[in-house]
Each structure stands twice: as structure tokens, then as C-alpha cells.
Amino acid sequence: MRGSDIREVLTRLRGDDAISFAGGMPDPALLPVEAMREAHAAILGDPRLAATALQYSATAGHEPLRHWIAGHMARLGVPCDLDNVVITAGAQQALDLLARLFIAPGRRVLVQVPTYLGAVQAFDAHEPVYEGPGQMALAYAVPDFANPTGETMPEAARGKLLDAARAADAPLIEDAAYQGLRFEGQPEPSCLSLDIRREGSIDHSRVIYCGSFSKVLAPGLRLGWICAARELVRKVVLAKQAADLHVPTLSQMVMHRVAERHHATQIARSVATYVRRRDAMLRALARHMPEGVVWTRPQGGMFVWVTLPSGMDVTELLAQALEAGVAFVPGRGFFTDGSGGNTLRLSYALPSESRIETGIARLGALVSRLATPRAALSAG
Amino acid sequence: MRGSDIREVLTRLRGDDAISFAGGMPDPALLPVEAMREAHAAILGDPRLAATALQYSATAGHEPLRHWIAGHMARLGVPCDLDNVVITAGAQQALDLLARLFIAPGRRVLVQVPTYLGAVQAFDAHEPVYEGPGQMALAYAVPDFANPTGETMPEAARGKLLDAARAADAPLIEDAAYQGLRFEGQPEPSCLSLDIRREGSIDHSRVIYCGSFSKVLAPGLRLGWICAARELVRKVVLAKQAADLHVPTLSQMVMHRVAERHHATQIARSVATYVRRRDAMLRALARHMPEGVVWTRPQGGMFVWVTLPSGMDVTELLAQALEAGVAFVPGRGFFTDGSGGNTLRLSYALPSESRIETGIARLGALVSRLATPRAALSAG
Numbered sequence: 001m002r003g004s005d006i007r008e009v010l011t012r013l014r015g016d017d018a019i020s021f022a023g024g025m026p027d028p029a030l031l032p033v034e035a036m037r038e039a040h041a042a043i044l045g046d047p048r049l050a051a052t053a054l055q056y057s058a059t060a061g062h063e064p065l066r067h068w069i070a071g072h073m074a075r076l077g078v079p080c081d082l083d084n085v086v087i088t089a090g091a092q093q094a095l096d097l098l099a100r101l102f103i104a105p106g107r108r109v110l111v112q113v114p115t116y117l118g119a120v121q122a123f124d125a126h127e128p129v130y131e132g133p134g135q136m137a138l139a140y141a142v143p144d145f146a147n148p149t150g151e152t153m154p155e156a157a158r159g160k161l162l163d164a165a166r167a168a169d170a171p172l173i174e175d176a177a178y179q180g181l182r183f184e185g186q187p188e189p190s191c192l193s194l195d196i197r198r199e200g201s202i203d204h205s206r207v208i209y210c211g212s213f214s215k216v217l218a219p220g221l222r223l224g225w226i227c228a229a230r231e232l233v234r235k236v237v238l239a240k241q242a243a244d245l246h247v248p249t250l251s252q253m254v255m256h257r258v259a260e261r262h263h264a265t266q267i268a269r270s271v272a273t274y275v276r277r278r279d280a281m282l283r284a285l286a287r288h289m290p291e292g293v294v295w296t297r298p299q300g301g302m303f304v305w306v307t308l309p310s311g312m313d314v315t316e317l318l319a320q321a322l323e324a325g326v327a328f329v330p331g332r333g334f335f336t337d338g339s340g341g342n343t344l345r346l347s348y349a350l351p352s353e354s355r356i357e358t359g360i361a362r363l364g365a366l367v368s369r370l371a372t373p374r375a376a377l378s379a380g
Numbered sequence: 381m382r383g384s385d386i387r388e389v390l391t392r393l394r395g396d397d398a399i400s401f402a403g404g405m406p407d408p409a410l411l412p413v414e415a416m417r418e419a420h421a422a423i424l425g426d427p428r429l430a431a432t433a434l435q436y437s438a439t440a441g442h443e444p445l446r447h448w449i450a451g452h453m454a455r456l457g458v459p460c461d462l463d464n465v466v467i468t469a470g471a472q473q474a475l476d477l478l479a480r481l482f483i484a485p486g487r488r489v490l491v492q493v494p495t496y497l498g499a500v501q502a503f504d505a506h507e508p509v510y511e512g513p514g515q516m517a518l519a520y521a522v523p524d525f526a527n528p529t530g531e532t533m534p535e536a537a538r539g540k541l542l543d544a545a546r547a548a549d550a551p552l553i554e555d556a557a558y559q560g561l562r563f564e565g566q567p568e569p570s571c572l573s574l575d576i577r578r579e580g581s582i583d584h585s586r587v588i589y590c591g592s593f594s595k596v597l598a599p600g601l602r603l604g605w606i607c608a609a610r611e612l613v614r615k616v617v618l619a620k621q622a623a624d625l626h627v628p629t630l631s632q633m634v635m636h637r638v639a640e641r642h643h644a645t646q647i648a649r650s651v652a653t654y655v656r657r658r659d660a661m662l663r664a665l666a667r668h669m670p671e672g673v674v675w676t677r678p679q680g681g682m683f684v685w686v687t688l689p690s691g692m693d694v695t696e697l698l699a700q701a702l703e704a705g706v707a708f709v710p711g712r713g714f715f716t717d718g719s720g721g722n723t724l725r726l727s728y729a730l731p732s733e734s735r736i737e738t739g740i741a742r743l744g745a746l747v748s749r750l751a752t753p754r755a756a757l758s759a760g
Contacts, residue, residue, distance in 0.1 A: 028431035036434060037424035044417035051408035054416060054598040089469065089624040096623045100505065121622040125480065218434040220629035242501040243476045243623070244469040249600035251628055 009318070015325030019359035021346040022327040024147055024302055030270050031218055032262050039257040043250065053250040059241040060233075061087025061225070062252035068259055069211070073227050076179075077193035078209070080202045083230040086237050087247050091177050091224040094210040095122040097239045098138065098173055098226075103128045107137035110164065114305075114334030114343070115140070116147045116175065130336040136168035143191055145178040145301025148334045148345040152299055158191050162198070165206055171232075177212040177224075178301035180267050183275040185299050192227065203229045213255055215302075216266045221251045274302065280353035281346065281360060288364025290371050295346075302349040305331070308342040309371060317344075320366050326359045389698070395705030399739035401726040402707040404527055404682055410650050411598055412642050419637040423630065433630040439621040440613075441467025441605070442632035448639055449591070453607050456559075457573035458589070460582045463610040466617050467627050471557050471604040474590040475502040477619045478518065478553055478606075483508045487517035490544065494685075494714030494723070495520070496527045496555065510716040516548035523571055525558040525681025528714045528725040532679055538571050542578070545586055551612070557592040557604075558681035560647050563655040565679050572607065583609045593635055595682075596646045601631045654682065660733035661726065661740060668744025670751050675726075682729040685711070688722040689751060697724075700746050706739045 009022055043049045060066065066085040073080050088094040095118065103109065103126035111119070111130060119140055128137055141161055143153040153161070165172040174191040192207040199205050205228070212224040226236055240246070281304055285295050292309040308314065314330045321328065331343025348356055389402055423429045440446065446465040453460050468474040475498065483489065483506035491499070491510060499520055508517055521541055523533040533541070545552040554571040572587040579585050585608070592604040606616055620626070661684055665675050672689040688694065694710045701708065711723025728736055 023436075025436050028435050031431070031434045033424060033427065033430040033434065037421070037430070040420040040424060041417065044413060044420060047413065050413040050417070051411070052600075054411045054413065054600040055408050056403075056405050056594075056599045092622075093624040118622075118625070125619070125622055214436075218630075219436045220432075220434040222624060222626065222628045239505070242472075242498075242505055244473040244602060245498070246602065248602045248628060248631055251631065 009322065009327055009329070012322045013325065013327045014323050017358075018325040018327070019351050019355050019362075020327040021348070021351070021359060022329050023350065024347050025219055025349065026215055026270065026302075027273065027350050030266075030273055032258060032266055035258045035262045036218065036254065039254040040250075042257065043253050049253065053253050055249060057246050057249040057252075059086075059246045060237045061085070061247060062249065062256060065252045065256040065259070066225075068256055069225050069227065072259075072263070073209070076190060078190065078196060078202060078227060080227060084202050084227055084233055086226050086233050086240065087252060088210075088224045088226060088240065089244065089247050090214055090219075090222045091175060091210045091212040092118055092122065093222075093240075093243070094224055094226045094236075095119050095140075095173070095175070096125075097236050097243065098171075098208060099123050099126050100239055101235055102171060103137045106134060108132065108134035109137055110139040110168075110170075111336060112141055112146065113336060114148055114331060114340055115336065116142055117333055119175065120336060136165075136170040138171050138173055139165045139168075140173045140175065141191070142175040142177065144176060144188065145181060145298050145303070147178070147301070148303055148329070148331065149305040150296045150298030150301055150303040151305070152188060155188055155194070158188065158194055162191060162195055162207070170206070172207045174207050174209045176209055177215055179211075180216055181271060181274060181302070182300040183271055183278065202227075203231070205229055208232060213259070216270045217255065217258060217263065221255060223247060223251060223255050271300075274349060276353055277348040277351070277356060278304070280356040281348040284357045284360035285364070288361045290364070290368040292371065293367060302347045304346045304348065306344045306346060308344075308367065310342055312371060313341045314344050315341075317366055317370055320370075321363055324362050324366060326362045328363070389702065389707055389709070392702045393705065393707045394703055397738075398705040398707070399731050399735050399742075400707040401728070401731070401739060402709050403730065404727050405599055405729065406595055406650065406682075407653065407730050410646075410653055412638060412646055415638045415642045416598065416634065419634040420630075422637065423633050429633065433633050435629060437626050437629040437632075439626045440617045441465070441627060442629065442636060445632045445636040445639070446605075448636055449605050449607065452639075452643070453589070456570060458570065458576060458582060458607060460607055464582050464607055464613055466606050466613050466620065467632060468590075468604045468606060468620065469624065469627050470594055470599075470602045471555060471590045471592040472498055472502065473602075473620075473623070474604055474606045474616075475499050475520075475553070475555070476505075477616050477623065478551075478588060479503050479506050480619055481615055482551060483517045486514060488512060488514035489517055490519040490550075491716060492521055492526065493716060494528055494711060494720055495716065496522055497713055499555065500716060516545075516550040518551050518553055519545045519548075520553045520555065521571070522555040522557065524556060524568065525561060525678050525683070527558070527681070528683055528709070528711065529685040530676045530678030530681055530683040531685070532568060535568055535574070538568065538574055542571060542575055542587070550586070552587045554587050554589045556589055557595055559591075560596055561651060561654060561682070562680040563651055563658065582607075583611070585609055588612060593639070596650045597635065597638060597643065601635060603627060603631060603635050651680075654729060656733055657728040657731070657736055658684070660736040661728040664737045664740035665744070668741045670744070670748040672751065673747060682727045684726045684728065686724045686726060688724075688747065690722055692751060693721045694724050695721075697746055697750055700750075701743055704742050704746060706742045708743070
């Protein structure tokens with residue numbers, strides 16, 4: 001489902017105490033407003049820094065921010081340097097630039113099913129196919145706390161995905177937008193770090209890691225990055241120059257200052273809040289959903305993925321839910337094959353724990369009502 | 381010449397008192413630093429505004445900024461409303477998104493010769509041709525104070541360009557990046573306003589107006605806009621959603637506040653400075669260039685275009701100029717047909733009047749030395 005479709009859903013949301021599980025955005029109350037205010041004031045209050053911040057700058061990105069990212073990647077088990085990093089306008093632009101470089105009409109793109117629809121939108125501009133024997137243009141995965149399912153690929157599955165990409169001699173795009181938001185358990189190694197172990201260095205890796213500042217620091221600044229082999233990074237920089245010259249200079253300088261001082265604490269703060277909301281949602285689902293409904297148990301990120309009994313379709317449920325003051329995203333939009341009519345994506349990132357309980361109770365009652373006649377029918 | 385090539389030129393610039401006529405960027409001393417600081421502080425200092433500023437937002441852009449732009453366009457003789465405006469990451473992204481919508485391999489793109497190379501870069505990703513009888517995908521022009529020539533198209537030429545676009549049933553992209561920077565003379569009507577007179581309304585016009593905040597308010601914020609028929613704007617919004625979701629929310633809120641308060645004074649301030657620098661450059665060229673060298677006399681913008689006697693090539697001149705501490709951009713890069721070897725682009729936007737005199741004196745001496753043997757030879 002496109003962002004514009006989500007907004008359209010939300011305009012149909014009724015009631016003074018409406019509860020949205022629809023958007024995949026961070027809780028604005030968690031964003032580091034004071035740190036952002038301080039960073040903008042410090043940069044714009046210094047005439048020399050201000051002149052740089054408001055001027056054109058290099059396409060690859062603000063060097064101190066690229067340095068910080070290289071250090072961040074090293075802490076994630078990815079030894080790399082400045083030339084392996086390019087700043088993008090969020091992870092979405094990374095996907096768009098990579099689609100331009102790799103996809104030609106009719107070439108095959110390997111994705112998880114269901115998968116992140118923003119990626120499919122970026123890919124579709126170049127008319128790939130998602131099924132069949134065609135030559136593979138690229139593989140794409142969200143290995144950690146995926147949008148929409150919330151699920152995480154175990155290391156063995158990451159290895160198999162790498163094998164498939166290698167067999168097809170195709171790049172593997174690792175969308176790591178949610179990676180930092182782990183609530184519990186051991187982090188899995190990134191596909192990029194696994195491939196570096198295999199290939200010896202990032203410059204020999206086929207994995208293109210797409211990172212984002214949107215989920216813990218500020219979606220509204222539209223800042224993400226690609227970390228990959230320097231030869232690939234060079235190509236991305238050329239494509240980006242034609243696309244929009246560079247990401248805003250001021251935003252990059254601000255993000256460098258904020259990330260350096262607050263990234264770790266922001267991660268901790270977000271995780272502490274979201275884990276409680278996830279728990280509230282899992283408890284509420286267990287309490288209010290009728291038998292036959294199943295859902296994922298994410299170890300991080302923002303989403304729980306709910307599957308209703310097969311044969312049910314969430315279209316009617318959505319209409320009733322919006323009337324009852326609850327919004328969610330129908331799952332079908334995340335499938336490249338048109339299936340998934342009995343699935344829905346719930347985000348626990350925005351509502352409080354008590355609102356989550358209230359919203360899931362409403363939704364559970366509706367699902368029960370819709371499920372019962374069919375169950376009775378099939379039993380009868 | 382690409383931005384990266386200009387930077388490469390500048391790394392070869394020698395001397396403690398080096399003078400650059402190369403970059404096409406505004407003088408940072410003219411940028412409204414204090415207004416930007418105030419706007420950021422006001423928005424990030426208000427918890428409600430800050431939460432909006434740091435969050436995801438609509439792809440078409442921040443509504444108050446789109447309203448301001450619609451009013452600005454109306455003052456330029458273009459009656460339009462919110463649905464005719466989409467915010468882009470500078471005019472460069474506008475060109476990139478339009479190239480995606482209109483250009484297919486082998487289709488013809490009509491441009492001025494020479495033309496803005498950033499446009500050619502955006503177009504080239506889709507493999508158009510610039511010559512020959514092929515079906516026209518689009519026409520592109522910088523009618524006011526063009527990059528690189530500084531020249532302005534008279535109304536009659538604009539009409540003919542519109543005729544050509546209409547005959548080919550192709551859109552006409554009007555790149556208005558420098559339009560506000562008029563030093564003298566009557567403003568020419570924009571191609572968009574001319575076409576609205578013909579067609580009755582913006583929604584029936586084939587002209588796609590690309591505006592920019594980069595030349596008078598802040599290039600580093602990367603903010604521009606498209607103003608066009610609402611049906612076209614809708615298509616651009618869809619393409620932009622797949623490209624990068626939206627322009628940074630905070631930048632748009634800041635630009636709205638700054639444009640509302642300071643756009644007119646910033647225009648006046650920039651014009652007052654640049655006109656003096658243009659005059660200094662024209663005086664210096666007249667004083668220091670040998671016979672046979674000609675140049676444009678721009679009524680606005682940032683560029684003077686110099687043509688050396690035919691047969692001369694600026695490659696050697698550039699090497700000597702950089703050694704002598706003067707940088708310019710060779711003109712050949714702005715030609716889609718490989719010609720223009722005897723041309724160069726000079727920007728007067730950055731150096732002071734006295735530095736302009738010094739730099740042109742150095743350049744004039746080098747041109748005289750390079751021109752003389754050839755002249756002697758052809759005379760002999």
C-alpha cells in the first residue's frame with residue numbers, strides 16, 4: 001500500500017478516539033527535538049558553518065557524516081571507509097537509484113513475499129518481473145524486523161539468499177531500515193558482513209546495504225545511506241548527481257552532530273518504548289482475537305503481521321474497523337502476486353499501551369463477528 | 381561540465397589569491413543566514429511544529445509552501461492553485477522526474493545549444509537523441525539569463541518555441557532557475573504565462589515550469605518546484621513518491637517562513653550585488669580581451685559567455701589559467717554536439733568587483749598570448 005493510500009485510509013477513520021495501527025512511522029514524541037534544535041542553532045549560529053550549510057555540496061555527501069556512518073558500519077561488523085558510503089534521501093532514494101542501475105524491463109527481481117511496497121514501487125518504474133525463469137537483475141530483502149511482517153531472517157536463510165544472488169551473479173540489496181530496533185535476542189549478522197566473511201572485503205561483496213536515519217532520529221529529514229563496494233558507490237554517486245545533485249547540506253551537518261551525540265541513546269529510548277507497545281499488542285491479540293487468527297511475534301521493529309483464517313478477506317473488516325475508529329493496512333498490497341487477502345499489518349509504534357489494548361479489542365470483536373458466520377457455515 | 385568536473389577543475393587552481401569564475405552558485409555572503417537561523421529556531425522551538433517538521437509528510441509538499449508558490453506564480457502572471465504545484469529536491473529533481481515521465485530511448489529532446497548540462501545529464505539516463513527527425517519527447521529551455529550563456533529569449537522566440545512544442549505535441553520544460561535575478565529591462569512573459577494566454581488555463585498548458593529557491597534563498601536546502609497542469613503534477617507526485625517519498629519536511633516549513641518574510645528583499649539584495657559584479661566583468665572584458673573575442677551582455681543571472689576567435693581551443697587556456705590562479709568552465713561541456721571548443725563560461729556571482737578586474741586581467745593576458753601567434757600566422 002502506498003503512503004498516499006494509507007493517508008486515504010486515514011481520512012476514512014472515524015471517531016474522536018480513533019486509533020491508528022496503519023502508519024509505519026516513529027512516535028514523534030520519541031524524536032530528539034531538543035538535539036535537533038541545538039544542532040541547527042549551533043550550525044546556523046556559526047557564520048562559517050552556516051555558509052557551508054546553505055551552499056551546494058558534494059553529491060556523495062557531507063564527509064564527517066560519511067565518516068560517522070563508516071564507523072557505525074564497522075561497529076556492525078562491516079570494515080569499510082569513506083569511499084564505501086554515499087548519503088541518500090532516505091533508504092527510498094537508495095532503492096530508486098539501485099533500481100535504475102540494475103533493472104531493465106523483463107528482468108527478474110527476487111523479493112520476499114510479502115515485501116516492502118516502497119521497494120516494489122521503486123522497482124516497478126523499470127518493469128521487472130517477480131516470477132519465472134528470467135535473468136535475475138537483483139535480489140531484495142529486509143532481513144531484520146521486516147516491513148510488513150516484523151520477521152527476522154535467521155543466519156542460515158541469509159546464507160541461502162546470498163547463495164541465490166551469487167548463483168545468479170546478481171546484487172543483493174539489504175534494506176536495514178529497522179535493524180537498530182532490536183528488543184531482545186542476539187543480533188543476526190548482516191548479509192553484508194556475512195558476504196565480507198566469504199569474499200574477503202566489502203569491495204568484493206555483492207551486498208548493497210541500505211541504512212536509514214528515519215526510524216530513530218528523524219524521518220522528516222530524509223536521510224539514509226548506501227554502504228557497498230566502492231565501485232558500486234561511484235556509480236550511485238553519478239546517478240544521484242543527475243537525480244538531485246545532493247542531499248541538503250544543512251540536514252547532513254545536523255544529522256552528523258545529532259548522530260554523534262545521540263544515536264545510541266535514541267536507539268535505547270525507542271527500543272524501551274516500542275518493546276512495551278509490542279508486548280501490549282501481543283497480549284491484546286491473544287486476549288481478543290478468535291481462534292484461527294495467527295500473528296507474528298517480532299523481536300524488534302514496528303510491525304505485527306496478522307493472518308485471518310483462509311478465505312476471509314480484510315476489505316470488509318477494514319471498512320468496519322474505520323467506522324469503529326481503528327485503522328490498519330490490508331496485507332494484499334505487500335504481495336507481488338495478488339495474494340494475501342486475509343492478512344493485515346499492524347504497527348504498534350504510535351499508540352500508547354492502553355490505546356493498543358482498546359484498538360485491538362475493537363478489531364478482535366469485528367474479526368470475531370466476521371469469522372463466526374463463515375465458521376458456522378463450514379461447520380454446518 | 382558536471383559539478384564533479386568543476387570541483388576537479390578547482391582542485392587544480394593554484395595560488396594564494398586564486399579567483400574562481402567557475403561555479404554557478406550564489407555568493408554565500410548573500411544568503412539569509414539570520415532568517416534561516418530564526419526560522420529553524422521558531423519551528424524546532426515549538427513542540428507541535430517540531431513534531432511535524434521531523435516526521436514523514438505528503439509527497440506533493442508542505443501545503444503552506446505550495447500556497448506561497450501558487451501566489452508567487454500568480455504574481456508572475458500564472459493563475460494557478462495548490463494542485464498545480466509540487467515541491468521537488470531543487471530544479472534538478474524536477475528535470476529528473478520529467479525525464480522519467482517523457483523520454484524513451486531514441487526519442488528526440490529539443491534543447492538550446494549550448495544548454496544547461498545538469499538537464500542533459502538527467503535526460504541522458506533515458507537515452508534520447510538531440511538531433512534528427514525522431515519523435516519529440518520534450519523541449520527544454522532556460523528562457524531567462526540562461527546557464528551557460530546568460531542570454532534571455534525575447535517574447536517572439538518564446539512563441540516560436542511554443543509553436544514547435546505544440547506542432548510535435550510535446551511538453552515544453554521551462555527552467556526558470558534564474559528568472560528572479562533580473563537587473564534591468566522589462567521582464568519577458570514566462571513561456572507558461574504565454575501558453576496560458578493561448579490555451580485559456582494552466583490545466584490546458586503544455587508548459588512545465590521548474591522554479592528554484594537555490595539562487596536567492598539557499599542552494600543547500602535543495603528546494604524547487606514544478607508548476608504545471610494538475611494532471612501532470614499528479615503524475616510527478618507518483619514518480620516522486622517512488623523516488624524519495626518527499627522533500628525534507630523541516631526544510632519546507634523553514635523555506636515557507638523565510639520566503640514569506642524575505643523573498644522580495646533577498647531578490648533585491650542579490651540583484652544589487654550581482655549587477656555591480658556583472659558591470660565589473662563587462663568593463664574588465666572590454667579592457668583586457670584582445671580583438672576577436674566576443675561575449676554576451678546578460679540582463680540578469682550569473683553568467684557571461686565568452687567566444688574566442690574560431691579555431692582557438694580553451695583546453696590550453698584552462699591549464700594556463702589554473703596555473704595563473706583563475707578558474708572558468710570550458711564551454712564545450714554545454715554542447716550536445718561536441719562543438720564549442722572556443723567558448724567559456726564565466727560566473728561573476730562569487731568574486732568581488734576588484735577580484736573580477738584582477739581575474740579578467742590575468743585571463744585577458746593569457747588569451748592575448750594564445751591568440752597572437754595564430755592571428756600572426758593567419759595574417760602571414
